[in-house]
Amino acid sequence: MQVPCDDICRMEHAGGETEPAEAVRIRRRINSNVETVAQNLVEIEDVEFRYDVRPVLKGINMQFPRGKVVSIMGLSGCGKTTTLKLIGGQLRATRGRVRVNGQLLHDLDQAGLYRLRRRMGMLFQFGALFTDMSVYDNVAFQLREHTDLSERIIRDLVLMKLNAVGLRGAHALMPSELSGGMARRVALARAIALDPALIMYDEPFAGLDPISLGVIGNLIRRLNDALGATSIVVTHDVQESLKIVDYVYFMSEGVVVAEGTPQEIMSSNEDYVRQFVHGEMDGPVPFHYGGVPYVQDLRLNVAHG
Amino acid sequence: MDSLIARALRHIGHLVIDGVWRLGYASRFFVLVLIRSRLSFRRFGLTIREIYFAGVLSLIIILVSGLFVGMVLGLQGFDTLQRYGSAEAVGTLVALSLVRELGPVVSALLFASRAGSAMTAEIGLMKATEQITALDMMAVDPISRIVGPRFWGGVISMPLLAALFSAMGVFGGYLIAVVLLGVDSGAFWSQMQASVDLRDDVMNGVIKSFVFGVAVTAIALFEGYDAPPTAEGVSGATTRTVVTSSLAVLAIDFVLTAFMFRGI
Numbered sequence: 001m002q003v004p005c006d007d008i009c010r011m012e013h014a015g016g017e018t019e020p021a022e023a024v025r026i027r028r029r030i031n032s033n034v035e036t037v038a039q040n041l042v043e044i045e046d047v048e049f050r051y052d053v054r055p056v057l058k059g060i061n062m063q064f065p066r067g068k069v070v071s072i073m074g075l076s077g078c079g080k081t082t083t084l085k086l087i088g089g090q091l092r093a094t095r096g097r098v099r100v101n102g103q104l105l106h107d108l109d110q111a112g113l114y115r116l117r118r119r120m121g122m123l124f125q126f127g128a129l130f131t132d133m134s135v136y137d138n139v140a141f142q143l144r145e146h147t148d149l150s151e152r153i154i155r156d157l158v159l160m161k162l163n164a165v166g167l168r169g170a171h172a173l174m175p176s177e178l179s180g181g182m183a184r185r186v187a188l189a190r191a192i193a194l195d196p197a198l199i200m201y202d203e204p205f206a207g208l209d210p211i212s213l214g215v216i217g218n219l220i221r222r223l224n225d226a227l228g229a230t231s232i233v234v235t236h237d238v239q240e241s242l243k244i245v246d247y248v249y250f251m252s253e254g255v256v257v258a259e260g261t262p263q264e265i266m267s268s269n270e271d272y273v274r275q276f277v278h279g280e281m282d283g284p285v286p287f288h289y290g291g292v293p294y295v296q297d298l299r300l301n302v303a304h305g
Numbered sequence: 306m307d308s309l310i311a312r313a314l315r316h317i318g319h320l321v322i323d324g325v326w327r328l329g330y331a332s333r334f335f336v337l338v339l340i341r342s343r344l345s346f347r348r349f350g351l352t353i354r355e356i357y358f359a360g361v362l363s364l365i366i367i368l369v370s371g372l373f374v375g376m377v378l379g380l381q382g383f384d385t386l387q388r389y390g391s392a393e394a395v396g397t398l399v400a401l402s403l404v405r406e407l408g409p410v411v412s413a414l415l416f417a418s419r420a421g422s423a424m425t426a427e428i429g430l431m432k433a434t435e436q437i438t439a440l441d442m443m444a445v446d447p448i449s450r451i452v453g454p455r456f457w458g459g460v461i462s463m464p465l466l467a468a469l470f471s472a473m474g475v476f477g478g479y480l481i482a483v484v485l486l487g488v489d490s491g492a493f494w495s496q497m498q499a500s501v502d503l504r505d506d507v508m509n510g511v512i513k514s515f516v517f518g519v520a521v522t523a524i525a526l527f528e529g530y531d532a533p534p535t536a537e538g539v540s541g542a543t544t545r546t547v548v549t550s551s552l553a554v555l556a557i558d559f560v561l562t563a564f565m566f567r568g569i
Contacts, residue, residue, distance in 0.1 A: 088442055090438070090442070110446075113444075114444035114446075115444070117442060117443065117444040124435045124438070126434070126435070128435035128438065128439040129436075130436055131430075131431075131434070131436070141443070142443050142445075145445050146444065
């Protein structure tokens with residue numbers, strides 16, 4: 001997508017004058033930005049984040065192209081959920097830029113952020129369903145809050161969303177009556193209620209049985225493609241997520257240590273990636289927690305046998 | 306010895322700074338709730354739902370307590386007044402005690418322990434299970450949608466509960482004094498009617514219960530919203546709600562009474 005020549009530019013062309021170098025440079029920069037925005041729904045540029053003085057993210061760069069499912073993987077505490085919170089605007093970067101749909105998040109006030117969030121859906125680790133509402137009301141919640149649709153249309157939409165996750169028949173149940181996998185699927189139906197452009201998943205596979213795991217994985221892929229959305233999946237479930245994602249970012253201690261397609265990741269020779277993907281016991285992430293030497297801890301005098 | 310004194314001073318300093326910081330944070334929260342209250346009135350159904358949970362579901366404890374407090378006042382009042390030959394004034398004693406003091410204060414204490422603790426636990430658990438974050442991520446302001454209706458529901462319920470407490474107390478006093486102890490029914494009601502003033506007594510009682518409603522509900526909601534998202538955090542916040550709001554009710558009652566009835 002190119003920005004057309006503006007009026008000044010057209011006048012210059014009409015006058016037969018060559019376009020000044022500065023104008024060309026600015027236009028190219030605008031065009032390149034527009035192209036990037038057109039390609040990437042979310043962009044993270046040189047982002048740092050710290051809680052008080054403790055650095056969590058140390059200058060990360062990521063792009064999330066439109067229509068793709070991208071995964072952020074890493075050990076607990078590596079900064080992946082913090083990255084998701086920065087994209088959702090729950091946290092603000094200490095340094096650097098986070099752009100969603102071309103909008104800089106740190107420039108937005110609450111109203112602007114809420115306007116943007118209406119185009120986002122988020123699946124929380126344990127669903128975060130409203131416990132005082134039925135499955136139906138949970139999925140209808142956003143439609144009632146943000147639209148003026150009649151109850152008849154809302155009913156149709158809710159049943160369609162629930163049908164997409166296979167739980168149309170469970171619409172009258174309360175969240176306390178659902179299994180973990182079912183709750184996650186209802187939360188997914190709720191997250192896509194407004195057909196968002198961006199869907200974020202925070203540990204969607206945590207604590208699920210193998211069948212539910214496969215179901216959620218397939219739904220993430222199918223819903224993303226059906227809605228033409230962009231999905232960001234924060235997870236440490238390697239095997240399940242590599243089946244469904246288009247691209248992977250690996251994080252460790254607040255930096256991106258590896259990235260690539262699932263095939264590249266599977267065949268990677270990088271120590272950290274290999275240990276993570278194949279679940280090796282020892283490697284860059286040591287098996288033993290740091291401490292004094294073992295011999296010293298057991299009070300053995302090696303010198304005297 | 307020096308280090309012990311220094312440590313004690315540091316500890317006191319920390320407590321004072323934490324207290325001031327928390328008071329400022331709570332005040333900011335309270336102002337935010339007031340500013341973002343439009344939804345509570347625009348969609349009054351949300352507030353009515355909270356009036357049901359905070360007010361209607363507190364009715365049993367309020368009515369039963371009111372009845373017993375009134376009966377005790379009837380017994381005690383009759384016993385004392387009879388010594389001076391003015392047992393008929395027991396109606397006045399019961400009514401003034403209830404309308405001026407016991408109605409607003411005791412119902413506020415009961416409201417804090419029944420509805421206040423429930424509000425704190427509910428909001429604390431919503432926070433712990435990420436429901437508050439989910440609302441925020443759905444572009445729905447949790448203060449407007451969750452806190453505001455509960456606040457106004459509590460504030461509206463409190464004076465109504467206090468009025469019912471007092472009415473039930475007067476009825477309890479009547480049962481004891483007139484039905485059980487034989488005080489003349491006409492004297493009981495007429496003395497009460499002559500001595501209870503609508504503006505000085507009833508209105509001041511209503512104002513008190515309104516102020517208590519604001520204090521108890523604001524404390525309960527703040528404690529829930531500020532609770533650490535753990536089981537221990539929510540239980541601690543619930544305890545703090547009952548303790549802090551009970552103390553606040555008693556302290557505010559003293560100040561209001563001083564202004565209203567002694568003209569300080």
